Amino acid sequence: DIQMTQSPSSLSASVGDRVTITCRASQDINNYLAWFQQKPGKAPKSLIYAASSLQSGVPSKFSGSGSGTDFTLTISSLQPEDFATYYCQQYNSYPLTFGGGTKVEIK
Amino acid sequence: EVQLVESGGGLVQPGGSLRLSCVASGFTFSRFDMHWVRQVTGRRLEWVSAIGTAGDTYYPGSVKGRFTISRENAKNSLFLQMNSLRAEDTAVYYCARGLGIRDWGQGTLVTVSS
Numbered sequence: 677d678i679q680m681t682q683s684p685s686s687l688s689a690s691v692g693d694r695v696t697i698t699c700r701a702s703q704d705i706n707n708y709l710a711w712f713q714q715k716p717g718k719a720p721k722s723l724i725y726a727a728s729s730l731q732s733g734v735p736s737k738f739s740g741s742g743s744g745t746d747f748t749l750t751i752s753s754l755q756p757e758d759f760a761t762y763y764c765q766q767y768n769s770y771p772l773t774f775g776g777g778t779k780v781e782i783k
Numbered sequence: 784e785v786q787l788v789e790s791g792g793g794l795v796q797p798g799g800s801l802r803l804s805c806v807a808s809g810f811t812f813s814r815f816d817m818h819w820v821r822q823v824t825g826r827r828l829e830w831v832s833a834i835g836t837a838g839d840t841y842y843p844g845s846v847k848g849r850f851t852i853s854r855e856n857a858k859n860s861l862f863l864q865m866n867s868l869r870a871e872d873t874a875v876y877y878c879a880r881g882l883g884i885r886d887w888g889q890g891t892l893v894t895v896s897s
Contacts, residue, residue, distance in 0.1 A: 710883045710884060712828075721887070722884055722885050765828070771842075772830040772833070774830070776827050
């Protein structure tokens with residue numbers, strides 16, 4: 677199975693900060709990488725697919741990059757509604773696997 | 784607007800069975816891979832099963848042989864039959880659309896406890 681490792685597991689940031697979250701796959705997953713945002717008590721929301729393509733309706737402050745084994749999610753200017761937990765997921769091969777999550781908290 | 788609405792969760796004893804359903808709307812259901820993903824409160828997301836447009840199915844080792852995913856395209860419906868349930872299957876179960884998941888349902892809670 678492909679292991680997905682996210683870092684950091686949590687971070688504190690201020691409104692307006694630029695935030696970067698990394699995700700590393702245990703083997704090459706090409707660009708079959710998705711990012712999700714989840715707020716407490718809510719279902720996940722899809723942000724990015726194919727490593728860098730924004731899902732419909734997702735604001736452009738979110739961006740993704742990377743290929744192979746190393747990927748990043750960047751939030752260009754953190755807003756109050758962006759405080760949440762973020763997950764990466766590989767869909768290069770079954771079983772599909774998720775990262776452990778990165779909790780973005782208010783500093 | 785895409786909607787995925789799960790139902791069928793509840794309390795079941797260890798060793799029991801439960802069948803989850805997901806009704807889809809707002810897209811051509813038959814054209815998309817569909818998934819079940821679960822989450823224990825406060826923990827990471829765990830993929831549970833997938834079914835392709837041709838009816839091909841996939842499972843992780845943790846549920847293979849106990850869970851069965853199926854679909855009924857005429858009714859825009861996805862199902863998850865869960866047998867031999869264990870305490871560790873307790874979680875919120877989400878229905879999700881697309882291989883690179885695009886949309887999620889609101890989830891249904893499954894509790895396995897005596």
